[in-house]
Amino acid sequence: MSQSTSSSPTIRVEYNDTIVRYFLLATMIWGLVGMSVGVLIAGQLAFWQLNLGEQSWLTFGRLRPLHTNAVIFAFVGNMMFAGIYHSTQRLCKARLASDKLSWIHFWGWQTIIVSAAITLPLGLSRSKEYAELIWPIDLLVVFTWVIFAINFFWTLAIRRERSLYVAIWFYIATIVTVAVLYIVNNLQIPTSLLHAYPIFGGVQDALIQWWYGHNAVAFFLTTPILGIMYYYLPKAANRPVYSYRLSIVHFWSLVFIYIWAGPHHLLYTGLPVWLQSLGMLFSLMLWAPSWGGMLNGLLTLRGAWHKLRTDPVLKFLVAGVTFYGMATFEGPLLSIKTINALSHYTDWTIGHVHSAALGWNGLMTAGVFYWLAPRLWNTRLYSVSLANWHFWVGLVGILFYTAAMWVSGITQGLMLNATTDGGNTLAYPSFIETIDAIMPMYHLRILGGLLYLIGFIIMAYNLYKTIRSGEAVNGYIEVPEEQEEDRQQDLNLVGTFLNAPVMYCTIIMLSALMWLFGGDAIGFLGLLLTIFFTLITIVHFQFSVEKWSDWYDKLQANLMPFTVLTLVAVLIGGMVQIIPLVTLGKYNNPTEGRVQVPYTPLELLGRDIYVREGCYNCHSQTIRPFLGETLRYGDYSRLGEFIYDYPFQWGSKRTGPDLHRVGGKYTDAWHWRHMLDARETSAGSTMPNYPWLYRRDTDFSVLPRRIQVMRTLGVPYEEDLSERAEEEARKQAEEIAANLQREGFGADPDKEIIALIAYLQKLGKSVDASERQAQLTE
Amino acid sequence: MNETPKPPENGPDIEVENLRPHVFDGIQEYDKKLPNWWLMTLYGSIVFSIIYWFVYHTFEIGMTPSEMLERREARAAEYLIESGLGAADNESLFQMALQPTVVDAGRDHFTTHCAACHGAEGQGMTGFPSLIDDEWIYGDSPMEIREVVLNGAANGMPAWRGLIGERGAAEVTAYVISINPSLRERAEEGDF
Numbered sequence: 006m007s008q009s010t011s012s013s014p015t016i017r018v019e020y021n022d023t024i025v026r027y028f029l030l031a032t033m034i035w036g037l038v039g040m041s042v043g044v045l046i047a048g049q050l051a052f053w054q055l056n057l058g059e060q061s062w063l064t065f066g067r068l069r070p071l072h073t074n075a076v077i078f079a080f081v082g083n084m085m086f087a088g089i090y091h092s093t094q095r096l097c098k099a100r101l102a103s104d105k106l107s108w109i110h111f112w113g114w115q116t117i118i119v120s121a122a123i124t125l126p127l128g129l130s131r132s133k134e135y136a137e138l139i140w141p142i143d144l145l146v147v148f149t150w151v152i153f154a155i156n157f158f159w160t161l162a163i164r165r166e167r168s169l170y171v172a173i174w175f176y177i178a179t180i181v182t183v184a185v186l187y188i189v190n191n192l193q194i195p196t197s198l199l200h201a202y203p204i205f206g207g208v209q210d211a212l213i214q215w216w217y218g219h220n221a222v223a224f225f226l227t228t229p230i231l232g233i234m235y236y237y238l239p240k241a242a243n244r245p246v247y248s249y250r251l252s253i254v255h256f257w258s259l260v261f262i263y264i265w266a267g268p269h270h271l272l273y274t275g276l277p278v279w280l281q282s283l284g285m286l287f288s289l290m291l292w293a294p295s296w297g298g299m300l301n302g303l304l305t306l307r308g309a310w311h312k313l314r315t316d317p318v319l320k321f322l323v324a325g326v327t328f329y330g331m332a333t334f335e336g337p338l339l340s341i342k343t344i345n346a347l348s349h350y351t352d353w354t355i356g357h358v359h360s361a362a363l364g365w366n367g368l369m370t371a372g373v374f375y376w377l378a379p380r381l382w383n384t385r386l387y388s389v390s391l392a393n394w395h396f397w398v399g400l401v402g403i404l405f406y407t408a409a410m411w412v413s414g415i416t417q418g419l420m421l422n423a424t425t426d427g428g429n430t431l432a433y434p435s436f437i438e439t440i441d442a443i444m445p446m447y448h449l450r451i452l453g454g455l456l457y458l459i460g461f462i463i464m465a466y467n468l469y470k471t472i473r474s475g476e477a478v479n480g481y482i483e484v485p486e487e488q489e490e491d492r493q494q495d496l497n498l499v500g501t502f503l504n505a506p507v508m509y510c511t512i513i514m515l516s517a518l519m520w521l522f523g524g525d526a527i528g529f530l531g532l533l534l535t536i537f538f539t540l541i542t543i544v545h546f547q548f549s550v551e552k553w554s555d556w557y558d559k560l561q562a563n564l565m566p567f568t569v570l571t572l573v574a575v576l577i578g579g580m581v582q583i584i585p586l587v588t589l590g591k592y593n594n595p596t597e598g599r600v601q602v603p604y605t606p607l608e609l610l611g612r613d614i615y616v617r618e619g620c621y622n623c624h625s626q627t628i629r630p631f632l633g634e635t636l637r638y639g640d641y642s643r644l645g646e647f648i649y650d651y652p653f654q655w656g657s658k659r660t661g662p663d664l665h666r667v668g669g670k671y672t673d674a675w676h677w678r679h680m681l682d683a684r685e686t687s688a689g690s691t692m693p694n695y696p697w698l699y700r701r702d703t704d705f706s707v708l709p710r711r712i713q714v715m716r717t718l719g720v721p722y723e724e725d726l727s728e729r730a731e732e733e734a735r736k737q738a739e740e741i742a743a744n745l746q747r748e749g750f751g752a753d754p755d756k757e758i759i760a761l762i763a764y765l766q767k768l769g770k771s772v773d774a775s776e777r778q779a780q781l782t783e
Numbered sequence: 784m785n786e787t788p789k790p791p792e793n794g795p796d797i798e799v800e801n802l803r804p805h806v807f808d809g810i811q812e813y814d815k816k817l818p819n820w821w822l823m824t825l826y827g828s829i830v831f832s833i834i835y836w837f838v839y840h841t842f843e844i845g846m847t848p849s850e851m852l853e854r855r856e857a858r859a860a861e862y863l864i865e866s867g868l869g870a871a872d873n874e875s876l877f878q879m880a881l882q883p884t885v886v887d888a889g890r891d892h893f894t895t896h897c898a899a900c901h902g903a904e905g906q907g908m909t910g911f912p913s914l915i916d917d918e919w920i921y922g923d924s925p926m927e928i929r930e931v932v933l934n935g936a937a938n939g940m941p942a943w944r945g946l947i948g949e950r951g952a953a954e955v956t957a958y959v960i961s962i963n964p965s966l967r968e969r970a971e972e973g974d975f
Contacts, residue, residue, distance in 0.1 A: 430948025
C-alpha cells in the first residue's frame, strides 16, 4: 500500500475486497460445474449411451448449451467481475461506489446462472448459441448488467486518479458493447412466460446472432481479460508495460475491427456474399490488433523471463497470453473462405474455441487467482508445487484436446468433401463412416478434458488450503483529504469530436463507406478519397505528434468523452452490416429465386420441439454450394428459403448430417424408427434416443398465441388462422398418424413425435419465388 | 502530462528510456516504438483487403461460390459422358449381377444404406417393401430398379444418386438382381 508523502491531512480509503472474494469463490464453483458438464458431453459424443435413455434433460442437445453458458457467463463472467472490481478500485484509488449495488450485482448474476442451469436442461431454450436463455432470464441479465455498469462508472466518476489506465479502457469497451450486443440479439416477442419468438428471422436472425456470438467472444472473453492482463501481468512481473502507444493503437483497432468479423461464421451460406467477404477481410485485419495485446503482455516480461522458473503466477499468465496469440492467429486463418470450407461445421472450430477458453481464459484465471488469493486473505499460497502440477496437467490436457480436435476436424472435413468419379460420387457416402474415422480422437478429447478438469480441481484445493490458512483482509490506501482540481485536463463535447484525430477518422470512414456502397463512379471516388485522406492524416500526424498526444492524454482523463468514442467505434461495424440487411423488405431481398412456404400450425409446433431438444447443436440446416454437399444433402440453400424461420436453425457444427433438405427424403416410418433409436435405421449412429417424444402429448393450446405472434412478425398467415390453428394441427397430425398406422406403427396423433415428423418432412421444401409472389397477390 | 519523470519504482535494473512519467498503482509504462513486422502485418492485411474487394466485388473478376459450383458440376457432367459411367442398359446390369466383384461392391452399399429398411436379406419390413419377392411397385426391369435407386420414388424411397453415384447404383442394382430368385434366374438363363 502506497504511503502519501505530502504533509496535507490524509484519509484512509478501504477497498471493497469482500465482493472480490465472493466473485472469486463463485468462479471456482461454477468453473467446476461448467468443466464437469463439458467432460460429460464429450463423453456423450464418444459413447451415445451416456445420453441416459429416458432422461430428456441429460441429452447432449440440452446439456451443451449448459456447458457453453456455464463456462462463458458463469466461469469467465465471475472471474471477470472479480478482476475488474479488484483492479478498478486500485487504478482509481477509490472504493467501489456502492456496496449495495455490488451485492445486487453478485446475487443477480448467481441467480441468472442458477436459473440457466435449471431451464436449459428442461429444454427452455431460444436456440441462439450463447443466447439460449429465455426472456425472463434475459431481462434479469440486462438488469444485472446495468447495475454492474452503474457501479463501475460511478466508481470511475469518484476516482482520485484523473487518468484512466489502459485496463480501464478495456473494461469500458466491455461494458458498453456487451450491453448493446445482448439487447439487440435478444429482442423478442413473448408467447408465454417461458417462450418467445425473436423479432428477426432467417438470414437476418443469422447475421445478428453471429454479430452477437462472435463479439460475445470478443467483448466477454477477450477485452475484459486483456484489461485484467494489463493490470496483473505487470504487477506480477514487477516490470513496466512494454509500450503505451501499442496499447493505444491495438485498443482502438481491436474494438473497431472486431465487430465487423461476425459474418465469418456464415461463409458460403445464404448471407449476401459482400457481407461474407467483409467478415473474412475484417477477421484478417484483426490479426495484428489481437497480437498487439499479446506483444504488450509478453514483451513486458523482457528482463524478467527468469522469474518464470520460480513464479507459478507468471507461468500461467505467460502461457495464457501465448494461447491468446495462437487462438487469434488461428481465428483469422479459419475465416479465410477456402479454409473455412474445410473447417466449418467440424471439430476444428471446437478445438479453436477450446484453445482460447482453456488456454487463454482458463490459464489467465489461474494466474490471476494464484496472485490474488494470498493477497485477499493475507497469507501465502499454500503450495507452489501443487500450482506447478496444475500447470503441467492442465497444459497437457489442452494440448491433447486441441490436437485431437485438429486431427478430427481436418479428417472429417476432408472425408465429407471428397468426391470420386470426376465429381459425380461421394468418396465417403456414409456420414457414419466419417464418425468412425474420428472416434479415436473423441476418446483422446475426453482424456484431454479430464486432465484439464483434474488440474482445475488441484487449483481449487490449493486455493481452499490457502484461504483456510489466512483471514480476509481488505486493501486500503492513504489519500490526501482534499483533491486538487485540474481544470486544464477537461475535454468538453467540442473538444471530444472537433479535433484532428477524430475528424480524420470520421472522414476516412465516410470515404470508405462511399467506396463500399457507392456505384462504379462514386465507389471509385470513395476509394480515392479514402487513400487521399489517409495520406493526409499520416503527414499531419508526423507534424503534430505532440499535439495529438496531448489530446489523447486529455481524452484518457475524461470518462464520458472516452466512453462515447468507444461506443461509436464499436457501433459502426454492426450498423454497416445489419442496417442494409434488415431495412430491405423481405421481398426486395434477393431471394435467389426460392422462397419458403410458411409452416402449418403442426409443423410450427414440431419446429418448437426441434428447438427445445437442441437439435441445432449437432445438425446444421444450410447446404453450402460444394459438390461434396450437394451430392450428399441436395441443392444448396438459398437466401429466400429461411424467411419464416424464427429463430434460424443453421447451426454451427455437424455432429450429424445437415437437415435442410431432409423433408421428403425419408418416409414418416423411417423418422418414427429413427427418433426412437437411430441405430435402427442408421447402423453406428451416435444420436441419442428420444423415447419421451412418443409419450408426451403435444400442447396444441399454445397455438393461437404463437400464430398471432408469427403474424405480427410478418409471416403471411390468414387472419383467422390463430382460431383454426388447433383444429388444423390436429387434422394434419391424424393424417400422419393414420399413415404410420397403415404401415403397422402404433402412432397416436396427440404425441409430440408426430409434430416433429411433420416439421422434418417440411424442411427444404421451398417454392419458386415468382410463383409464390403470384399466389400471394391473388 | 505536466509531471516530471519519476525514478523507476521497479528496481535499479529498469531502463528509464521511454518510460512514461505517470504511475498507476505502481504500474509504469514504457512508450516503445511499434515493432515493424507488426505494423507490416497490419498494413499488409489492409492492402490485401482492398485488393480482394476489387477482385471480387468491384470488378467481379473472381467467381462467387455458386458460380464455382456451376463450373464444378459442368465438369462432373462432362466426365460422366466421357467416361461412359452414366450409360447403362438392362443387359449390362443383368451381366453385372453375375460378376462377384460387382455384386460384392453392391452388397457393401446395400448393407450401409439399404438394409436398415429393406432388411439385411432384402426381405423388407413393415412399411418397407421386400426385394426378394416378385412384386415390384415401380417395375421389375434392371433399368427401372436402377432408376428408383438413383432418383428415389414417390412412396418415400430416397434418392441415392448423391451418396453412391451412378456406379454405386449399378452395383446395388446388380446385387438386388443377385438376391432376387426370379431376377437371378433370368440373369443366369440369359433371359434379358
